[in-house]
Amino acid sequence: MFTIGDAARASGLPTKTVRYYADVGLVKPDARSQSGYRLYGQSELRKLMFVRRARAFGFSVDECRELLGLYEDRDRPSREVKKLALQRISEIEKKMEELQFLHHELTHLADACRGDDRPDCPILSSFAEDTD
Template sequence: MLTIGDVARASGLPTKTVRYYADIGLVQPDARSQSGYRLYSDTEVRKLIFVRRARAFGFSVEECRELLDLYGNRDRPSRDVKNLALQRIAEIERKMLELEMLHKELSHLADACRGDDRPDCPILSNLADDSVSPTGS
């Protein structure tokens, strides 16, 4: 059993955030010690890592809750789970494209600064390529 500091280190989240997630019932500790310390198992650490990743890519806490639910709720029909997962996957693929564009833009800027003469505004040329539709999430 791990204390909050341990799971914070293991999950890459601040203790404050882990405590907050416990408070809102997103990822709750397995148990409490006699003195009131939150105690976690590996399962919770994995959930927290999952949440950290999902949050970092714009999924709301409520969406994370729903995704975590997919794994926990035995009564839910399989196709519901699949549908929700597929929706999220499509969203992630859109995000991947956007991330690539951002990467291209900044790479272009960095390249343009190879010597010591910075061009006027490299962003404009690259940003014109707005083939990716907005995510809106």
């Protein structure tokens, strides 16, 4: 059994985050020591690592909860997991399009701005325009 610090090191998550995951019921410790320390077993360590990776892939904590459920259920159809992944993919695509647009616009504005001592600035002008 590992204390929370060990679990944190092993999973690559901050201690605070592991405690937070315990609080919200995402990955609970197997047990508590006599003095109240959280104690994690191997399988919980694996879950923590699992969650860290899924979070890094942009899955929300709630989605991680769902994935953990699927992960634990050895008989669940892979369809459900794929569905979650495809949803995430399309969210990522949407976000990328938005960013692309912002990047384009801002670059355009920054290029047009002399960036010198003079106050003329098309960036601010564009924010102040009456048109949308």
